[in-house]
Amino acid sequence: MNSHAIPESARTILDVEIPARTPWSAIIRKGQTLRIVDSHGQQAVDTLFYRADDPGERFSGQETLRAQGSAYVGIGTRIMSNEGRTMLRVVADSCGLHDTSAGACSCESNTVRFGHDTKYLHACRENFLIEAAKHGLSKRDIVPNLNFFMNVPIDPSGNFTLVDGISAPGNHVDITADMDVIFVISNCPQVNNPCNGFSPTPIRVLVWDPPAA
Numbered sequence: 001m002n003s004h005a006i007p008e009s010a011r012t013i014l015d016v017e018i019p020a021r022t023p024w025s026a027i028i029r030k031g032q033t034l035r036i037v038d039s040h041g042q043q044a045v046d047t048l049f050y051r052a053d054d055p056g057e058r059f060s061g062q063e064t065l066r067a068q069g070s071a072y073v074g075i076g077t078r079i080m081s082n083e084g085r086t087m088l089r090v091v092a093d094s095c096g097l098h099d100t101s102a103g104a105c106s107c108e109s110n111t112v113r114f115g116h117d118t119k120y121l122h123a124c125r126e127n128f129l130i131e132a133a134k135h136g137l138s139k140r141d142i143v144p145n146l147n148f149f150m151n152v153p154i155d156p157s158g159n160f161t162l163v164d165g166i167s168a169p170g171n172h173v174d175i176t177a178d179m180d181v182i183f184v185i186s187n188c189p190q191v192n193n194p195c196n197g198f199s200p201t202p203i204r205v206l207v208w209d210p211p212a213a
């Protein structure tokens with residue numbers, strides 16, 4: 001299914017704008033669907049997921065790749081935990097390119113990639129730490145993450161490069177929870193590479209309950 005419409009009988013329980021560069025998190029209950037809208041286009045949205053009642057179970061990029069036999073994320077992707085269970089599923093996607101390989105930006109990696117003067121720029125890792133702390137999590141809980149709307153093509157020899165995003169204004173991805181999860185977002189603040197078109201912008205997040213039976 002690649003429907004842009006929210007099911008008519010579904011009750012929308014949340015509709016928020018996440019300002020440029022900022023983090024966000026919420027508990028998403030089993031059966032609820034979360035939509036991320038790339039409102040202005042070319043905006044990388046870094047995400048992490050933890051099982052709500054036992055955050056030791058958390059997103060695993062390796063398990064996710066293994067489960068679907070692909071390095072890319074799209075409709076039908078099962079987002080897997082480190083215990084091999086499905087945490088969430090991608091049920092709609094109007095963009096078509098998301099990244100599982102390139103991880104999150106940090107002050108440290110900015111320094112290595114772009115020079116020491118970037119050390120004081122805000123980065124996704126700081127965003128993740130701010131939100132993780134709200135759920136009793138800390139530095140050790142920040143694991144490699146999944147990046148929606150970030151374009152990181154892998155060439156035939158296995159190398160990958162972060163290039164201009166193809167996500168157009170209004171593109172969205174819908175993700176349905178298979179268990180209660182802590183859903184953490186960093187609306188990426190990076191300004192030194194093309195992942196945000198060099199200009200971070202706000203995104204919109206909606207959450208709705210499953211359609212009434």
Ligand SMILES: [Zn+2]
Pocket residue numbers: 046104105106123124125188189190
């Ligand atoms: Zn980032």
